[in-house]
Amino acid sequence: MRQAGRYLPEYREIRAKVPDFLALCYTPELAARVTLQPIERFGMDAAILFSDILVVPHGLGAGVRFVEGEGPQLDPVRGAKDLSRLKPEAVAAVVAPVMETVRLVRQQLDPKIALIGFAGAPWTVATYMVEGGSSRDFAATKAWAYGDPQSFSRLIDMLVEATISYLDHQIAAGAGAVQLFDTWAGALSPDQFERWVIDPARRIVDGVRRRHPSVPVIGFPRGAGSLYRRYVEKTGVNCVGIDTAVDPAWAAETLQPMGTVQGNLDPMALVAGGATMRAEAERILIALGKGPFVFNLGHGIVPQTALAHVAELSALIKNWRA
């Protein structure tokens, strides 16, 4: 997760060549280089497309901008009256450079190494669109979703359609698997989770699978807790990403019989390195390594991560024999 990024000096060098983060996402030659950097340095088994979950709302015309040192900012969509501002028909052209990135990466990547595309899940993307950026309590999004679920579902439906098309194009361009990031899935009660997390994910899985039956879809409903099981059962994802708080032994027992599990080292254990990192990684490998499994972090890698720790972890995983 966020394999590429600020912890890599070669990333910072490329980042300095563009005025802002979105420009990097939309410059295929540079985004492809950045996607390949961690593979060249550490030799992972799969590359993660370098992009951002906010390119879809950007394509819809939600006014996305990244201000250095602050989070992303968007023109808030506050209720049904603002929906007409959004332009689903504009998305494909805006995100076209991302497809070019996928093509360039696929050309340059060893055919044995997978390329994973991704998109933000509708609930999480909607929170950014409604709040106008990051949020701690999603007050405006929930006020709309709980107060007028019918009109809120029009925003979600728009995102479901745009996401299916976006992932479809990534796969057509060469992505071998796609991941759906629902970073804020853990903020909802079970009923709301069914409606705004599970149902949209199920429709996206169906839409992608109809077009590409053999391409695995990975779902990551971060913070879902006891609801992970229902998410996997009802969405039909091939693989589920689990966050750091999930017990790998519980995931092996409950989730792995239904499909592949991906996770879940604490990114801060990778920062700490040493005995804690090794013990945490081995605990995960012991619990999940005998079944279908993708080793990953429980959330994104952070800038202060030491390169030597990533190299050590990578070697530990590659040399692991279940």
Next chain:
Amino acid sequence: MRQAGRYLPEYREIRAKVPDFLALCYTPELAARVTLQPIERFGMDAAILFSDILVVPHGLGAGVRFVEGEGPQLDPVRGAKDLSRLKPEAVAAVVAPVMETVRLVRQQLDPKIALIGFAGAPWTVATYMVEGGSSRDFAATKAWAYGDPQSFSRLIDMLVEATISYLDHQIAAGAGAVQLFDTWAGALSPDQFERWVIDPARRIVDGVRRRHPSVPVIGFPRGAGSLYRRYVEKTGVNCVGIDTAVDPAWAAETLQPMGTVQGNLDPMALVAGGATMRAEAERILIALGKGPFVFNLGHGIVPQTALAHVAELSALIKNWRA
């Protein structure tokens, strides 16, 4: 949870009389008034002491201050060298006004209405002390906890002792139950959760129970997900608070056989009111209302909550027949 507060006009009136939030916590007459306000207005079955989880670090000399419009700020404790700055022997005198608040509330409260005291759990309090305030990723706290667990456990041990004494005094002053808030418990992997959430909570439960065998202890390891079960089994709490993401049906099946469950309406459902609020509340009452249960929110009430919604919810719960 946070029953009193800014959503009440009578609270805002009292808050305006003191220079800052901590002054309100340390002025027993005013803190007692504020504790009683929601009971007088809505007639809940239990009052929650008005105070803050940061009074213990304030008592330790961690330089706590509340700046209007920002989160709390503390002088960061960054590693073993800073531990000597903390003064466990000073806590009792600093927090003495809180005990006076408890006594005043108990005097004025109908004897049939419970008074619940509380403290922050060591892990959560430590994150504020180490980060110097709120945090999204707890980078400094985890760097210390994972990199040098032995010296970090000295901070945790200090907080365990201070918390036992603090809760002991609250009970002696008249609190009929006490709650341990571990707001950031969900940020840890299972092994770290055992070490920094479960183990300290178990020691606090033991310490309180030795002195007050019949006083219930409520634990709230927010975001614990699949680890809630282990938390209840291993800490021995009488009651467990669950956050909004926990499925009440799962809690009824898994947690309620071991003790009382408390939770878990989304505070934003209370803001929304109407059909969503009623449906969510009824779902919780149906799932949990037949066993030992305390209706509560899944997290703190927010300032924009309408008084009419609280009154409607309160009536709905009181009139509920399982």
